[in-house]
Structure formats: C-alpha cells, structure tokens
Amino acid sequence: MRRRDLAGLVFGSATALAFRPTVANASTPFALAEVAPGVFVHEGEVADFAAGNQGDIANAGCIVGDEAVLVVDTGGSARVGEALAAAIGAVTDRPIRWVVNTHVHPDHSFGNAAFLEGRAGAEPIVVGHARLPRAMAERGSHYLERLAELMGHDVLAGTRAVPPTLLVEDERVLDLGNRLVRLRAWPTAHTDQDLTVLDESTGTLFTGDLVFMRRLPVIDGSLLGWLALLDVLEGIAYARVVPGHGPAMAPWPTAGAAQRRYLEALRDDLRKALADKVVLERAISAVASPPPASLSGEAWLLAEENHGRNVMAGYTELEWE
Amino acid sequence: MKVTRKTLLASLTSVAVAAVMVAGPAAAGPAWENIHAIVFDGREVQDGSGVLLLEAPARAHDAAVVPITITSLLPQTPDDFVKALYLVIDENPAPIAGIFHLEPALGAAKIATRVRVDRYTDVRAIAETADGRLYMTTAFVKASGGCSAPALKDAEVAMSRIGKMQLKALTDFAPGETNTAELLISHPNYTGLQIDQLTRYWIPPDYVEEVTVHFDDTLLMRVQGDISLSEDPAIRFDYEPAAAGTMRVEVTDIKGRHFEQSWPVGPSS
Numbered sequence: 282m283r284r285r286d287l288a289g290l291v292f293g294s295a296t297a298l299a300f301r302p303t304v305a306n307a308s309t310p311f312a313l314a315e316v317a318p319g320v321f322v323h324e325g326e327v328a329d330f331a332a333g334n335q336g337d338i339a340n341a342g343c344i345v346g347d348e349a350v351l352v353v354d355t356g357g358s359a360r361v362g363e364a365l366a367a368a369i370g371a372v373t374d375r376p377i378r379w380v381v382n383t384h385v386h387p388d389h390s391f392g393n394a395a396f397l398e399g400r401a402g403a404e405p406i407v408v409g410h411a412r413l414p415r416a417m418a419e420r421g422s423h424y425l426e427r428l429a430e431l432m433g434h435d436v437l438a439g440t441r442a443v444p445p446t447l448l449v450e451d452e453r454v455l456d457l458g459n460r461l462v463r464l465r466a467w468p469t470a471h472t473d474q475d476l477t478v479l480d481e482s483t484g485t486l487f488t489g490d491l492v493f494m495r496r497l498p499v500i501d502g503s504l505l506g507w508l509a510l511l512d513v514l515e516g517i518a519y520a521r522v523v524p525g526h527g528p529a530m531a532p533w534p535t536a537g538a539a540q541r542r543y544l545e546a547l548r549d550d551l552r553k554a555l556a557d558k559v560v561l562e563r564a565i566s567a568v569a570s571p572p573p574a575s576l577s578g579e580a581w582l583l584a585e586e587n588h589g590r591n592v593m594a595g596y597t598e599l600e601w602e
Numbered sequence: 603m604k605v606t607r608k609t610l611l612a613s614l615t616s617v618a619v620a621a622v623m624v625a626g627p628a629a630a631g632p633a634w635e636n637i638h639a640i641v642f643d644g645r646e647v648q649d650g651s652g653v654l655l656l657e658a659p660a661r662a663h664d665a666a667v668v669p670i671t672i673t674s675l676l677p678q679t680p681d682d683f684v685k686a687l688y689l690v691i692d693e694n695p696a697p698i699a700g701i702f703h704l705e706p707a708l709g710a711a712k713i714a715t716r717v718r719v720d721r722y723t724d725v726r727a728i729a730e731t732a733d734g735r736l737y738m739t740t741a742f743v744k745a746s747g748g749c750s751a752p753a754l755k756d757a758e759v760a761m762s763r764i765g766k767m768q769l770k771a772l773t774d775f776a777p778g779e780t781n782t783a784e785l786l787i788s789h790p791n792y793t794g795l796q797i798d799q800l801t802r803y804w805i806p807p808d809y810v811e812e813v814t815v816h817f818d819d820t821l822l823m824r825v826q827g828d829i830s831l832s833e834d835p836a837i838r839f840d841y842e843p844a845a846a847g848t849m850r851v852e853v854t855d856i857k858g859r860h861f862e863q864s865w866p867v868g869p870s871s
Binding site for chain 2: 386387388412414415416418419420423424426427469472473499501502503506558560561562565589590592593594597598600601
C-alpha cells in the first residue's frame with residue numbers, strides 16, 4: 282500500500298550536496314545537529330512550556346537542497362523561531378522556501394512568524410495538513426492565552442498563529458534542488474492534522490508528534506487511529522526518524538516501540554474498564570495510573586501531566602467503539 | 603420572570619463579556635452576579651453545604667472533557683422536590699453550561715455530565731426547589747496544559763456520527779430502587795468560531811439545545827444544553843423505575859436536527 286513511499290527512497294545515496302560547515306558553534310546555545318547529509322535537527326528540551334525554555338520544547342529542523350531550504354516545525358514562540366532561523370542561516374546560505382508544520386500544537390508551530398518577519402517579497406510558504414488551518418483558527422488564540430500564563434507575555438512577543446497557505450490533502454512532493462521531499466497528510470492519529478516530512482535522499486522521516494520518545498505521548502486525536510498509523514509506518518523502512526520529542530534522531534522502527542507499548546496498554550485497560558462499567562472520572566484510578574512506566578517499560582517524562590489526559594481522551598473515544 | 607432561553611443566554615453572554623472587558627479577567631464575580639440577577643431575580647441563595655454536593659476535578663486532565671457530578675440530598679418527592687439543577691462555569695464564554703429540569707418521578711436528583719473549561723474557573727451547582735428555594739455549592743477547577751484546548755479532537759468523525767445515541771445501564775435493574783443510567787449523544791456540540799483574519803474561517807455554533815428523557819410516557823427530565831457541554835454530550839442520572847419499561851430520549855440541536863431513540867429497560871438489559 283505504501284509502495285510509493287518506498288519507491289522514492291534512495292538510502293545513503295552519495296548525492297553530492299554542497300553545505301557550509303555544519304555544527305553550530307559552541308557560543309550558540311541553539312544547537313543544530315546534522316543527523317544525515319543536509320538534514321539538520323535542533324533537539325528541544327523535554328519539558329513543558331516555561332519562561333526558562335521560551336517554548337523550546339519540541340524538535341525542529343530543516344532539509345537543505347541545492348536551491349532551497351525546507352524547515353520542519355518552528356518551536357514554541359517567535360523567539361525560538363528566530364533562534365532556529367539564525368542557526369539555519371549559519372549552516373546554509375540557501376533561501377528558506379518552505380516552512381512546514383507537522384501539526385497544530387504550539388510547541389511546533391508558534392515560531393512560524395519569525396520566518397516571515399523582515400523577508401518581504403521572499404517570505405517562505407507555510408505548509409501544513411489540509412485540516413491545519415481550521416485547527417489553528419479554532420485553537421490559536423486559546424494557545425496564546427495559555428502560553429502567556431505559562432511563560433509570560435514578554436517571552437511571547439511577536440508570537441502568533443500563522444496558518445499554512447500550501448495545504449496537503451494526501452501527498453505532495455517538493456523539489457529543493459536535486460533533492461525531493463515528500464509530505465504526507467495522515468488520517469487522525471496524534472491529532473487530526475498530522476503531517477510527515479520524508480527526505481528521500483537520506484530516508485530520514487520527520488515524524489512530528491506521531492513519534493514521542495522520552496516524553497509521554499499525548500493523545501489529541503485518536504488512540505486507535507494512532508495505533509493503526511504506527512502499523513503503517515512500521516512497515517516502511519525509513520533509515521532514521523526525527524521524533525517530535527526526544528533525541529534528534531533515532532533508528533526505525535525501534536524508535537516507536539515504547540510508545541506503541543504504552544498506547545496498546547492504555548487501549549486494553551480502557552476497554553476492560555468500559556466493559557466493567559467504570560465511569561469516566563474513575564477511569565484514571567482503574568487504568569494503569571501513573572507512573573505508566575509499568576505499562577511500557579519506559580520511564581516517561583511528563584507522565585503525571587499527560588497520562589490523565591490520555592485516559593480521558595481514550596475513554597471518550599473507545600466508548601463509541 | 604419569564605424569559606426565553608435564547609434571549610436569556612444571549613444577554614448573559616454579552617453582559618458577561620462586557621463585564622469582563624471592564625473589570626479585567628482577574629475579577630471573579632461578574633458572570634455569577636449577572637446570572638444571579640437575571641436568572642434568579644436576585645433571590646436569596648442558601649449555602650448548599652451538606653445538601654448539594656458538587657464533584658469536580660481540582661485540575662482537569664483534559665479541558666475538553668471535564669467530569670462534573672451534582673448530587674442533591676434534598677427530598678425528591680411529589681410534594682417537595684428539586685425542580686432544576688443549574689451548572690454554571692463562571693469563566694466560560696457561555697457560563698450556563700446546562701439546566702437540568704427534574705421531575706419528582708425521577709425519585710432522585712443526581713446528575714453527572716462532562717463540560718469544556720476554558721480557563722481556571724469557579725464552577726457552581728445551583729438547586730432550585732419546587733417552592734423556589736435556592737441552594738448553591740461551588741468548586742474551583744483548573745484546566746491544565748498548553749495543548750489542552752476545549753476543542754474537537756477529530757472534526758470529521760464528530761460530524762459523521764452526529765445523532766447516534768447510547769443508553770448504558772450502569773447498575774443492574776432494580777425496580778423501586780435507585781438505578782443509574784448514562785446517556786451518550788454523539789454530537790460535535792461545536793462552540794462556533796469567529797472569523798479568523800488570516801484564514802477567513804468562520805464556523806457557526808452547532809450544539810445540543812434540548813434533551814428530554816421519558817420513562818414510558820412519564821417525563822423524567824428535560825435538559826437545556828449549551829456550548830460548554832463537551833463534544834458527544836454525556837448525561838448520567840439516577841432514577842427509580844417502579845417496573846420495567848421503555849426509556850425514550852429526544853434530542854434537538856440549534857440547527858433544528860431532531861434525534862429520537864428508545865431502549866427497553868428491565869432485568870435483561
């Protein structure tokens with residue numbers, strides 16, 4: 282079913298790509314690592330939004346072609362977006378032509394504005410899932426208010442939701458110059474607007490939050506949909522993935538194993554709770570209460586904050602099974 | 603005072619918004635002050651401690667699905683009963699989340715539902731007795747997390763399943779005793795969206811406006827809903843059936859859609 286994805290992959294190809302020196306210098310706190318030739322990733326902190334991190338809590342990166350750069354996610358504030366843009370400018374002089382958001386969550390999209398400011402006439406095109414504009418419109422102002430409470434207004438100066446203008450319904454290939462990048466819009470999983478970015482030259486997949494590592498996965502779409510999509514993604518031989526949270530890169534499909542164990546255990550426990558007529562507000566104590574490390578053999582960070590939400594989301598989904 | 607629901611909620615919403623704009627978001631009282639004046643004519647409200655219980659999470663795990671239970675310990679008999687339970691969420695755009703009009707035939711006054719919570723807020727349960735006494739109990743709820751928005755998780759599924767219902771018997775059928783049932787109504791209960799300047803998105807509100815529950819031909823309960831009820835509204839309630847019968851539920855939303863379904867209730871169900 283996913284032959285098209287596979288056919289496009291040329292793993293480890295020796296395509297000669299010219300780059301400037303890659304590693305961000307030591308005086309730059311905003312590190313950008315080259316995880317594959319021409320693929321750069323900034324590893325966000327595994328933490329919740331806080332003034333101290335300015336919203337730099339998710340992974341972001343870019344792919345550099347002969348003619349243009351494509352950015353994948355932009356951090357959780359305009360400040361983080363600015364730092365990312367500066368770090369990219371330090372590794373390549375190619376222009377940024379596309380800024381892709383993997384989904385609506387503000388830690389992945391609230392740096393968008395930084396890529397548009399001061400680039401009149403040469404603004405990159407913001408790209409997202411076809412359902413992303415609606416989600417941003419619905420949630421953007423809410424997110425701004427919540428993040429102001431968590432980080433303060435100063436940190437958020439210049440931060441706003443910038444919706445995509447290039448929408449991906451199913452699949453779209455962008456040419457960065459001797460380098461093809463395949464964007465793929467998926468059915469509801471982590472959210473209802475998940476988009477992945479595949480660099481065909483190196484077989485590197487930016488999963489967005491379809492893959493969480495270290496940080497407990499958050500269900501804001503569909504528990505069953507997410508598991509079904511993992512089945513699909515696990516069948517594709519990506520050379521490596523860049524997860525939405527966790528290390529800058531990881532081998533595939535092992536990178537998704539702990540997340541799968543957690544989601545499956547949650548699903549199974551919730552089904553049993555529903556069969557036992559456990560009501561919603563009691564489900565948390567009935568279902569693998571934190572620490573869910575016991576569920577998946579992984580010492581997840583931010584588990585206390587997010588496990589309860591996952592129980593609520595999973596319960597209200599599975600009661601309609 | 604007789605007020606139609608639409609004018610009532612419209613005026614409350616605009617009054618509350620105006621009050622917040624003047625007083626600033628830190629002021630805790632305007633929504634309730636307005637509701638007290640308009641809905642309850644400023645009548646005396648007694649402390650509900652000990653007779654009206656309100657269960658709400660101190661910290662909501664998911665701002666879109668916050669479970670709330672209201673339990674009245676007041677009599678529910680033909681002569682003396684709670685005729686309505688009001689659920690108020692002060693800081694929500696439409697503070698009156700739901701009004702549960704209860705009949706003495708219910709035999710009990712215990713309601714649970716799920717609501718959206720926009721921000722840290724007082725939540726209030728108000729019981730109004732048949733003779734007009736008012737009791738109030740409050741709780742404070744924190745909605746948590748930067749990504750926890752009171753929004754749809756899957757907009758397309760929500761619309762595709764609209765109108766489907768489930769009635770779950772949470773207790774074994776026991777005639778003459780308290781039984782607990784949970785009604786689930788699949789509906790996006792969409793809050794509506796203002797025009798977004800960049801995307802020009804505008805989606806009108808679309809939510810469940812009224813739910814009636816009959817047991818055989820006797821009305822048990824009528825619920826007036828609003829946008830603060832969660833997607834797929836859930837109403838759990840206690841009732842005391844004299845014998846096996848049929849539960850009939852009718853749902854109307856603000857788009858004028860009408861859904862109706864019946865379930866046999868008895869020892870086998």
